[in-house]
Amino acid sequence: MKPSELIVGCVSSSFQLLNFITFLESKKKYLIKSHVVIKGYWGGVTIQPSYISYCKELGVEILFADGNSKSLADEVCSIISSESACLHKISVVSANRLFPMSVLGRCFRLRSEIQFVFIEDGIGAYGGFRHIFSAILREKGRLSKSAILFPFAYVTNQILSFFYNNKRFLLFEDNDVNVSVDYKEAFVSVVGNLESAKRKRVTVPQNSIIFCSQPYVDMGLLSELEYAGFIKKINLYAENNACNFIVKRHPADNKFNYDGMVVVEGGHSFEELLFQNKENIYAVASINSTCLITASAIFGIKSLSIQNNLAELQFENFPCFMKAIFNRYVEIKYERDL
Numbered sequence: 001m002k003p004s005e006l007i008v009g010c011v012s013s014s015f016q017l018l019n020f021i022t023f024l025e026s027k028k029k030y031l032i033k034s035h036v037v038i039k040g041y042w043g044g045v046t047i048q049p050s051y052i053s054y055c056k057e058l059g060v061e062i063l064f065a066d067g068n069s070k071s072l073a074d075e076v077c078s079i080i081s082s083e084s085a086c087l088h089k090i091s092v093v094s095a096n097r098l099f100p101m102s103v104l105g106r107c108f109r110l111r112s113e114i115q116f117v118f119i120e121d122g123i124g125a126y127g128g129f130r131h132i133f134s135a136i137l138r139e140k141g142r143l144s145k146s147a148i149l150f151p152f153a154y155v156t157n158q159i160l161s162f163f164y165n166n167k168r169f170l171l172f173e174d175n176d177v178n179v180s181v182d183y184k185e186a187f188v189s190v191v192g193n194l195e196s197a198k199r200k201r202v203t204v205p206q207n208s209i210i211f212c213s214q215p216y217v218d219m220g221l222l223s224e225l226e227y228a229g230f231i232k233k234i235n236l237y238a239e240n241n242a243c244n245f246i247v248k249r250h251p252a253d254n255k256f257n258y259d260g261m262v263v264v265e266g267g268h269s270f271e272e273l274l275f276q277n278k279e280n281i282y283a284v285a286s287i288n289s290t291c292l293i294t295a296s297a298i299f300g301i302k303s304l305s306i307q308n309n310l311a312e313l314q315f316e317n318f319p320c321f322m323k324a325i326f327n328r329y330v331e332i333k334y335e336r337d338l
Contacts, residue, residue: 006083009036009093010072014048014251014269015290016095018190019119021054023093023169025186033083034058037075039065048269050194073102080107080114090114093169095121100164101156116166120183122290125170126322134317171297175321177328179297187298191275202268204277208244209234209304210295212270212286215252221310227256230308233338234285235261237306243282248273248291274299287311288318288326296329308335 007027009020020036036055040047055062065075080090090113092103100116107114118125171183204210211234216222222230231247238245247263248270264273270291274281283302284295288311292303305326307315312334315323326332 003031003033005030005032005089005091006080007032007034007091007093008076008079009034010039010076010099011036011095012039013121014051016119016121017047017051017055018269018271019095019121019169019187020093021051021058022183022186022190023117023119024058024060025190026169026182035061035063035079037063037065037072037079039072050269050272054190054194071102073099073106076103077106080110091117093117093119095119095125098150098154100166104164114165116164118166118168118170120170123288123293123322123325124290126172126325127319130317130319171293172321172325177321177324184298188275191271194269194272194275201276202264202273204246204264204273204280205244206280207242207282208246208277208280209238209241209282210264210273210284211245211247212284212289212291213247213250213253213256213258214287214289215250215254216287216310217255218252224256226308230306230335231261233335234306237285237333237338241282270294274301288314292330293325303330305330305332306335306338307332 005027007024009017009023011017011020017036017038024032024034038047052062063075063079065072070078076092080092083090090110092099092114094116095118097118103114103116169183171180171187172178173180211231217224217227235245245261247258247261249258249263249265268276271294274284274295278299278301281295281301283304284291285304285306286292287308288305292305295301296303305311305315315326315332318326
């Protein structure tokens, strides 16, 4: 039977790929043909191998764009052009809210047939101009092409958004801090299917606190000494609560030395770790990380945001809706009080 819809995803991180798969799960009752273009944000290191394998099981055609001279929009438009003669319903799925402008500039004749779907990219998905621009400056640098072009691109896209078809598939929708049931069900189903296909299961001891690391040392936001002192405080909190302290290392966290600590390295994603160990985890701790929202809002696990000076400054600059999400799902503790 002929597919009724073409879905083309464009992702740059493991979490985005997981959410692309989650969107496909929500469409499983329809006959679709799907592609995904992958270009890793941190030089490819954040793409989870189990997600790639699962895409292949689903029959998703995968294109790795790292090292390719063509832009992501060019790659997506090439796929659309090759398939559009056969399929008249097209969804372009991305976490990048500026992506439609790039695609429509190349596929303008198909604008009436394309629907843009915005998927989760973590807590940053709920930020406005200031939050996104600050993240670009922090991660890319003030003189980067992204930082220079972003203000113009953002304003232009805001205007164009009134003229193209778009929808969102997010954990929280329409400024509502209640979880989207459709999203949660699809997300848990995907993670469960990933876990069931694993040959090796990672089990953490009962009463464990999972610390989700961040690449703040790699990014130059914290010195190794500052980060070590921060982790020591969380470890002490775990000891005072008779809990095991376990580190789930961020894929881009490479510089800091975790010798002497129990570390869960790559191979299993954070989401799989939660799914497998819900009953054994006392809490998930981090700074202002998406993992805290995932743990609490989706899996019902206690989440602790440990606020040091950097985290407090970040939180103060959060848009109102992001603060509302954290206040609803995360318990905030201050490093100085631990």
